[in-house]
Amino acid sequence: MNKLKNILMLSCKRAAELIEKKLEAPLSTTESVQLSMHTKMCKACGNYQSQQSLIDRALREDCKSSSNEAECEDLKASILKQLKSEDEK
Amino acid sequence: METATDIITELVQEHTSELVAFAASGVKDRQEADDLVQDTFIAAFKGLENYKGDSSHRTWLFSILRNKITDHYRKFYRGKDQEISGDDYFDKNGSWITDKQPTSLGDEEHLLDNPEFNTTLLNCREHLPQKQFAVLQMKYYDQLEAETICKELQISSTYYWQLIHRAKLQLRDCLQKNWLNE
Known part of the structure; x- marks a missing residue:
């Protein structure tokens, strides 16, 4: 029984690693059982798992920052000036 | 012409x-x-x-x-950057340190639709240490395969995953601190 407990018991540190791994590749059957047992009992790791998949999705989505048109006019002018000096080289 | x-x-x-x-x-x-x-x-x-x-x-x-x-x-x-630091999220038994424990962020279903949440996430991303930021961006922004990134940066895949894992731990912690306190 103790042996079984040892197999099933996962530290939070190890659980967090498996959560990261799971976002990339399927876990082995043992890992999968270990992780789901752990997250059922441990609220913190349950939160960690759902939030990491949220972060993963957010990072994958093209979060474009908006660019300010007025600032772009200055940049355009500076680029054109730079190109002109390249041209004269 | x-x-x-x-x-x-x-x-x-x-x-x-x-x-x-x-x-x-x-x-x-x-x-x-x-x-x-x-x-x-x-x-x-x-x-x-x-x-x-x-x-x-x-x-x-x-x-x-x-x-x-x-x-x-x-x-x-x-560029210059501190090495990956020791464990400051877990204690010696591998349990969460009390003030690093992940708590609920509220209505997580709809967080991604909230522009303020995305801004908070981007701010957190900017505060990542340099190496972690670089690998995270190559993975998510350039969408390069792990293998390609390791080759580009000449690092082992173990080290690569450590960097990604640290980056994600820090991102989540930063979100919890900054999102819940707003």
């Missing part, structure tokens, strides 16, 4: 703002984004005669910019 300068001038007028928007979401500050876009146009100008016309000018510019951004991450990675 249109000279190279005429062509590039037109491209600058037409595409600068979307190129900057694209670059700005990938690098840490606006100045860096501007510099990358400027370098892109200079490279385009110099390489105009090699432009085959088999892709649109826009696609061509974006591919130059993407290469510049990857180069930028590579340099960024090489």
Whole structure:
């Protein structure tokens, strides 16, 4: 029984690693059982798992920052000036 | 006849703002984004005669910019940075340290639709240590395979995963601190 407990018991540190791994590749059957047992009992790791998949999705989505048109006019002018000096080289 | 300068001038007028928007979401500050876009146009100008016309000018510019951004991450990675620090999220038994324990962020279903949440996430991303930022961006922004990133940066896959894992631990912790306290 103790042996079984040892197999099933996962530290939070190890659980967090498996959560990261799971976002990339399927876990082995043992890992999968270990992780789901752990997250059922441990609220913190349950939160960690759902939030990491949220972060993963957010990072994958093209979060474009908006660019300010007025600032772009200055940049355009500076680029054109730079190109002109390249041209004269 | 249109000279190279005429062509590039037109491209600058037409595409600068979307190129900057694209670059700005990938690098840490606006100045860096501007510099990358400027370098892109200079490279385009110099390489105009090699432009085959088999892709649109826009696609061509974006591919130059993407290469510049990857180069930028590579340099960024090489920059000075502290090594991966010891465990400050877990105690010696591997349990969460009390003030690092993940708590609920509220209505997580709809968080991604909230622009403020995305802003908080981007701010947190900017505060990552340099190496972690570089690998995270190569993975998510450049969408490169782990294997390619390891080769580019000449690091082992174990070290790569450590960096990604640390980055994600820190991102989540930063979100919890900054999102819940707003």
